[in-house]
Amino acid sequence: MSGTGTARGRIDKRQAILDAAFTVFAREGYAQAGVDVIAAEAGVAKATVYSHYGDKESLFRETVSASADRALAENLAVVERLTGAGEDLRATLETVGSKLLECYCADRSWALRRLLAAETGQFPDLLDVIHTRAADRVAEALADRLARLTVSGHLRTADPLLAADQFFALLSGPADKRARLGTRRTPDAELRAIAEAAVDTFLKAFGAQG
Amino acid sequence: MSGTGTARGRIDKRQAILDAAFTVFAREGYAQAGVDVIAAEAGVAKATVYSHYGDKESLFRETVSASADRALAENLAVVERLTGAGEDLRATLETVGSKLLECYCADRSWALRRLLAAETGQFPDLLDVIHTRAADRVAEALADRLARLTVSGHLRTADPLLAADQFFALLSGPADKRARLGTRRTPDAELRAIAEAAVDTFLKAFGAQG
Amino acid sequence: MSGTGTARGRIDKRQAILDAAFTVFAREGYAQAGVDVIAAEAGVAKATVYSHYGDKESLFRETVSASADRALAENLAVVERLTGAGEDLRATLETVGSKLLECYCADRSWALRRLLAAETGQFPDLLDVIHTRAADRVAEALADRLARLTVSGHLRTADPLLAADQFFALLSGPADKRARLGTRRTPDAELRAIAEAAVDTFLKAFGAQG
Amino acid sequence: MSGTGTARGRIDKRQAILDAAFTVFAREGYAQAGVDVIAAEAGVAKATVYSHYGDKESLFRETVSASADRALAENLAVVERLTGAGEDLRATLETVGSKLLECYCADRSWALRRLLAAETGQFPDLLDVIHTRAADRVAEALADRLARLTVSGHLRTADPLLAADQFFALLSGPADKRARLGTRRTPDAELRAIAEAAVDTFLKAFGAQG
DNA sequence: CATGAATGAGAATTCATTCAT
DNA sequence: GATGAATGAATTCTCATTCAT
Numbered sequence: 032m033s034g035t036g037t038a039r040g041r042i043d044k045r046q047a048i049l050d051a052a053f054t055v056f057a058r059e060g061y062a063q064a065g066v067d068v069i070a071a072e073a074g075v076a077k078a079t080v081y082s083h084y085g086d087k088e089s090l091f092r093e094t095v096s097a098s099a100d101r102a103l104a105e106n107l108a109v110v111e112r113l114t115g116a117g118e119d120l121r122a123t124l125e126t127v128g129s130k131l132l133e134c135y136c137a138d139r140s141w142a143l144r145r146l147l148a149a150e151t152g153q154f155p156d157l158l159d160v161i162h163t164r165a166a167d168r169v170a171e172a173l174a175d176r177l178a179r180l181t182v183s184g185h186l187r188t189a190d191p192l193l194a195a196d197q198f199f200a201l202l203s204g205p206a207d208k209r210a211r212l213g214t215r216r217t218p219d220a221e222l223r224a225i226a227e228a229a230v231d232t233f234l235k236a237f238g239a240q241g
Numbered sequence: 242m243s244g245t246g247t248a249r250g251r252i253d254k255r256q257a258i259l260d261a262a263f264t265v266f267a268r269e270g271y272a273q274a275g276v277d278v279i280a281a282e283a284g285v286a287k288a289t290v291y292s293h294y295g296d297k298e299s300l301f302r303e304t305v306s307a308s309a310d311r312a313l314a315e316n317l318a319v320v321e322r323l324t325g326a327g328e329d330l331r332a333t334l335e336t337v338g339s340k341l342l343e344c345y346c347a348d349r350s351w352a353l354r355r356l357l358a359a360e361t362g363q364f365p366d367l368l369d370v371i372h373t374r375a376a377d378r379v380a381e382a383l384a385d386r387l388a389r390l391t392v393s394g395h396l397r398t399a400d401p402l403l404a405a406d407q408f409f410a411l412l413s414g415p416a417d418k419r420a421r422l423g424t425r426r427t428p429d430a431e432l433r434a435i436a437e438a439a440v441d442t443f444l445k446a447f448g449a450q451g
Numbered sequence: 452m453s454g455t456g457t458a459r460g461r462i463d464k465r466q467a468i469l470d471a472a473f474t475v476f477a478r479e480g481y482a483q484a485g486v487d488v489i490a491a492e493a494g495v496a497k498a499t500v501y502s503h504y505g506d507k508e509s510l511f512r513e514t515v516s517a518s519a520d521r522a523l524a525e526n527l528a529v530v531e532r533l534t535g536a537g538e539d540l541r542a543t544l545e546t547v548g549s550k551l552l553e554c555y556c557a558d559r560s561w562a563l564r565r566l567l568a569a570e571t572g573q574f575p576d577l578l579d580v581i582h583t584r585a586a587d588r589v590a591e592a593l594a595d596r597l598a599r600l601t602v603s604g605h606l607r608t609a610d611p612l613l614a615a616d617q618f619f620a621l622l623s624g625p626a627d628k629r630a631r632l633g634t635r636r637t638p639d640a641e642l643r644a645i646a647e648a649a650v651d652t653f654l655k656a657f658g659a660q661g
Numbered sequence: 662m663s664g665t666g667t668a669r670g671r672i673d674k675r676q677a678i679l680d681a682a683f684t685v686f687a688r689e690g691y692a693q694a695g696v697d698v699i700a701a702e703a704g705v706a707k708a709t710v711y712s713h714y715g716d717k718e719s720l721f722r723e724t725v726s727a728s729a730d731r732a733l734a735e736n737l738a739v740v741e742r743l744t745g746a747g748e749d750l751r752a753t754l755e756t757v758g759s760k761l762l763e764c765y766c767a768d769r770s771w772a773l774r775r776l777l778a779a780e781t782g783q784f785p786d787l788l789d790v791i792h793t794r795a796a797d798r799v800a801e802a803l804a805d806r807l808a809r810l811t812v813s814g815h816l817r818t819a820d821p822l823l824a825a826d827q828f829f830a831l832l833s834g835p836a837d838k839r840a841r842l843g844t845r846r847t848p849d850a851e852l853r854a855i856a857e858a859a860v861d862t863f864l865k866a867f868g869a870q871g
Numbered sequence: 872c873a874t875g876a877a878t879g880a881g882a883a884t885t886c887a888t889t890c891a892t
Numbered sequence: 893g894a895t896g897a898a899t900g901a902a903t904t905c906t907c908a909t910t911c912a913t
Contacts, residue, residue, distance in 0.1 A: 044894095058362055062272035066887060076895045078889080087887065149359030151422045152268055158421055170418070190438075193415070197442055200414020205406045208380070211368055212361045232407055235446035254877090276904065286878045291905065293876095464873095478782055482692030486908060496874045498910080507908065569779030571842045572688055578841055590838070610858075613835070617862055620834020625826045628800070631788055632781045648820075652827055656865035674898090696883065706899040711884065713897095874913085882906080889899085 047073040048080055052094040057142035061091055061150050091150075095157055098143050103165035105134050110169060113176040120185050120238075121230060128202050128226035129219075135203055136222060141213025170195050177237075186237050194237055201229035257283040258290055262304040267352035271301055271360050301360075305367055308353050313375035315344050320379060323386040330395050330448075331440060338436035339429075342412050346432060351423025380405050396447050404447055411439035467493040468500055472514040477562035481511055481570050511570075515577055518563050523585035525554050530589060533596040540605050540658075541650060548622050548646035549639075555623055556642060561633025590615050597657075606657050614657055621649035677703040678710055682724040687772030691721055691780050721780075725787055728773050733795035735764050740799060743806040750815050750868075751860060758856035759849075762832050766852060771843025800825050807867075816867050824867055831859035 051073035055064045066087055070077040084090040109130040113123065134140060151158055174195040180186040188194040205225045209217045261283035265274045276297055280287040294300035319340040323333065344350060361368055384405040390396040398404040415435045419427045471493035475484045486507055490497040504510040529550040533543065554560060571578055594615040600606040608614040625645045629637045681703035685694045696717055700707040714720040739760040743753065764770060781788055804825040810816040818824040835855045839847045 060270070060272060060359060060362065062270060063363070065885090077887090078896080079894055081888070082893070145358045145361060148355045148422055149270055151355060151424055152270065153273070155424060158424060162421060166418070193438055196415045196418060197411055197438070200410045200417075201407055204410020204414055205403070208376070208406060211372060212358055214361055214365060214368060228403055228407070232442075232446040236442040237445075275902085287904090288878055288906080289876080292878095297904070480690070480692060480779060480782065482690060483783070485906090497908090498875080499873055501909070502872070502874095565778045565781060568775045568842055569690055571775060571844055572690065573693070575844060578844060582841060586838070613858055616835045616838055617831055617858070620830045620837075621827055624830020624834055625823070628796070628826060631792060632778055634781055634785060634788060648823055648827070652862075652866040655867075656862040695881085707883090708885080708899055709897080712899095717883070874911105876911090876913105878908105878910085880907095883904090885903080886901090887899105890895105890897090892895085892897105 044073070044075060044079070045083055048075065048083055048090075049094055049097055052090055053098055053139075053142070056091060056094060056146060057139075061087075061146070061153065066090075088154075092154070092157065095143065095146060095154075096160065098139065099161045099165050102134070102140055102143060103168065105137075106131065106165075106169045107172055109134060110172045110176065113173070120180070121234060124230045124233065125223075125226050128198075128229055129223050131199070132202050132206055132222040132226055133219065136206055136210055136213075136217055138213065138216075141210065145212060170199065173198065185239055187239055188237050194233075197236075198229070198233050201232055202226060205229070254283070254285055254289065255293055258285060258293055258300070259304055259307055262300050263308055263349075263352070266301060266304060266356060267349075271297075271356070271363065276300075298364075302364070302367065305353070305356060305364075306370065308349065309371045309375050312344070312350055312353060313378065315347075316341065316375075316379045317382055319344060320382045320386065323383070323390075330390070331444060334440045334443065335433075335436050338408075338412050338439055339433050341409070342416055342432040342436055343429065345413055346416055346420055346423075346427055348423065348426075351420065355422060380409065383409065395449055397449055398447050404443075407446075408439070408443050411442055412436060415439070464493070464495060464499065465503055468495065468503055468510075469514055469517055472510055473518055473559075473562070476511060476514060476566060477559075481566070481573065486510075508574075512574070512577065515563065515566060515574075516580065518559065519581045519585045522554070522560055522563060523588065525557075526551065526585075526589045527592055529554060530592045530596065533593070540600070541654060544650045544653065545643075545646050548618075548649055549643050551619070552622050552626055552642040552646055553639065556626055556630055556633075556637055558633065558636075561630065565632060590619065593619065605659050607659055608657050614653075617656075618649070618653050621652055622646060625649070674703070674705055674709065675713055678705060678713055678720070679724055679727055682720050683728055683769075683772070686721060686724060686776060687769075691717075691776070691783070696720075718784075722784070722787065725773065725776060725784075726790065728769065729791045729795045732764070732770055732773060733798065735767075736761065736795075736799045737802055739764060740802045740806065743803070743810075750810070751864060754860045754863065755853075755856050758828075758832050758859055759853050761829070762836055762852040762856055763849065765833055766836055766840055766843075766847055768843065768846075771840065775842060800829065803829065815869050817869055818867050824863075827866075828859070828863050831862055832856060835859070 048069065052064075052069050055069045055072055058064075059068075066080055067077055069090075070080045073080070080090065084093060109127060112130070113127045147158060147161065170192065174192040177186060177188050177194050177198070178191040181188045181191060186194075202225065205228070206217060206222065209215065209221065209225075258279065262274075262279050265279045265282055268274075269278075276290055277287055279300070280290045283290070290300065294303060319337060322340070323337045357368060357371065380402065384402040387396060387398050387404050387408070388401040391398045391401065396404075412435065415438070416427060416432065419425065419431065419435075468489065472484075472489050475489045475492055478484075479488075486500055487497055489510075490500045493500070500510065504513060529547060532550070533547045567578060567581065590612065594612040597606060597608050597614050597618070598611040601608045601611060606614075622645065625648070626637060626642065629635065629641065629645075678699065682694075682699050685699045685702055688694075689698075694717075696710055697707055699720070700710045703710070710720065714723060739757060742760070743757045777788060777791065800822065804822040807816060807818050807824050807828070808821040811818045811821060816824075832855065835858070836847060836852065839845065839851065839855075
């Protein structure tokens with residue numbers, strides 16, 4: 032087992048650097064973030080960061096990618112909940128809506144979105160990667176569920192992808208307004224209220240019994 | 242009128258610097274933007290930028306403020322159009338929605354939003370200023386109009402401000418998805434389609450004849 | 452008399468600039484002193500300073516020269532007092548010594564000496580000018596008086612210039628130590644004590660009745 | 662001994678920077694001295710200067726402190742020579758006086774004094790440090806010796822510290838006059854003459870057989 | 872003549888990156 | 893493989909000086 036500690040150590044160091052990088056990039060932005068600072072936050076020497084990730088730009092890409100993968104997983108897990116079943120559609124949508132909002136409003140999510148917005152000019156490819164690999168897939172997954180609910184007669188959506196976008200918009204739009212780009216943490220109760228209002232509007236528009 | 246050329250010159254220089262600053266900040270971000278580059282873009286010497294605006298930070302603040310003021314004015318002008326009249330409410334909403342989306346998707350608007358997102362950490366006060374001075378006022382103005390339309394029996398909104406937020410969300414949310422943080426210009430026709438879909442959903446939920 | 456005010460004005464302005472320059476140069480040193488600051492202190496525009504004195508270096512030279520001339524005049528006036536007469540030689544020497552020390556320890560004198568020390572490297576000629584035009588002439592004048600006192604039998608100085616230098620050294624050396632390069636103002640009483648001690652030693656060495 | 666070259670290298674670099682800094686500060690003054698120039702003189706990169714000393718001000722302080730420590734050591738070593746013994750007091754005093762003058766007139770000493778005079782306004786604390794840590798201690802040491810010589814009957818000094826100050830003044834005062842703030846190197850022979858004259862006057866005033 | 876504005880050259884300081892150990 | 897030290901390139905800001913009015 033003597034080597035395990037070291038092997039772990041190496042992996043842990045990689046991860047520690049990635050975590051530190053996210054923290055620092057999120058706090059200071061790409062350009063302002065110092066590699067020294069990241070190294071210090073990770074508890075390693077600056078040169079170690081370089082030996083692991085090559086240069087600042089690569090480190091940034093990997094940091095953002097890892098963060099996006101994580102966000103994707105969280106969001107998909109929530110959407111999965113939207114099974115066709117649910118005796119009470121409204122309650123189910125409200126729960127899913129709330130959970131989506133919680134993901135959306137998590138500190139890490141805001142940090143990631145701010146980072147993307149900030150560095151779109153310098154790293155245009157990151158946006159594509161993340162949209163195609165994460166955001167769009169969540170929307171598609173959501174559209175799938177809405178389509179099934181339409182087929183099963185619980186909803187009436189002519190264009191499920193549009194409906195999914197609008198559902199998400201009804202959630203995120205009002206939440207955006209309160210969150211001030213993530214600088215204010217919105218209480219869960221408020222998120223819940225936003226979700227209920229969103230579902231209410233959504234069902235008025237797309238509910239089967241309209 | 243003697244001396245007008247020169248007097249204008251001073252003012253023009255201030256304005257040229259501000260325009261150049263917006264261009265460069267928008268393209269490169271606050272930290273990456275070089276004052277040299279801004280000066281060159283404005284056609285003045287670096288020191289002139291400093292003599293006018295003191296330091297880079299102040300220049301940034303003034304640039305952002307001016308840009309926000311301009312955006313506010315444009316948005317309010319659009320909302321004004323939503324007069325209670327309109328024989329055809331749907332058509333009116335669609336027009337207003339389209340125009341709002343055009344403002345929202347203008348290059349300058351995206352640039353401003355990206356800049357705000359990017360620099361929220363370094364300039365937290367800018368967000369407050371802009372939200373209270375611009376964004377919230379547009380929402381309030383929109384809510385006012387919706388309230389009047391409710392009073393006049395054209396709409397049924399229990400909470401006009403919420404309805405306004407949702408209306409705006411139904412517009413901006415789907416547009417966001419296509420615009421990729423402003424890196425893709427969405428054709429006006431597509432914006433129009435988004436607006437029509439938004440109005441459709443909105444009227445299903447809040448229309449008087451529902 | 453209408454023109455007088457203006458003519459005065461011009462001269463006053465030159466003088467105001469010179470005074471301001473001395474103040475600022477003395478406070479901040481040549482390199483650190485900003486022409487803006489001097490102009491502000493003088494209550495004129497920066498360009499006015501240039502139109503009067505050409506450039507910073509010339510202004511510095513004139514400032515230092517003027518200050519040195521003034522110091523020379525003050526010192527010579529004191530040495531004049533050392534008339535051959537004086538029933539009480541000791542008392543006369545003590546008075547002259549005190550007065551010399553007061554000149555020596557005046558704020559302006561210290562400021563001038565600090566300035567000279569500071570800028571000797573950049574303005575080597577200033578030193579020569581001042582030494583030959585001021586310091587040496589004071590020493591010579593003092594030596595003259597001591598020579599006369601020797602001829603009249605009041606003193607025994609083999610080399611009056613050496614005696615003058617030593618007399619001055621006995622005054623300024625101990626004062627230097629207390630003044631900390633002019634950062635501490637030494638009370639007149641203390642200066643008097645230094646002068647008395649200096650005269651005491653001087654008379655023991657050069658007094659006629661030894 | 663492996664690695665000595667490198668380990669030495671680091672220390673040597675620190676020292677090389679300090680030496681270069683003294684040279685350049687002495688030649689150009691604090692404000693005019695460019696860190697580039699210091700770095701070039703030391704044969705290192707500008708950033709290396711910063712990584713060792715933080716900023717220009719700290720570098721200046723350390724440079725001056727080091728120089729003052731060195732001057733103190735040299736002066737004390739000379740004063741030590743003034744042992745009570747000495748069959749020939751006059752010769753001993755002349756030797757000590759000469760040596761003190763040589764220290765006093767060394768290029769480094771003048772440079773240090775000019776630097777202190779120049780930057781007293783910006784760095785008032787340096788003066789205090791140097792006076793209490795160096796100059797005063799030399800004076801005290803000298804006073805100690807004179808006191809012993811008084812006790813042993815070789816001198817008559819009522820106030821040994823005053824006598825020490827006057828002794829030093831008789832040396833440095835006339836030397837000051839010739840050295841023109843260190844811009845002229847005074848030949849040792851002349852210094853010797855000054856010392857002899859100083860001792861002559863001093864012994865007339867304080868000699869035991871007077 | 873006095874001025875406000877404009878500027879070019881320069882100076883301190885920082886930081887991503889590389890090397891020797 | 894991890895590190896401390898060294899560096900070159902960039903960047904913000906200053907200031908003496910000059911013009912047009």
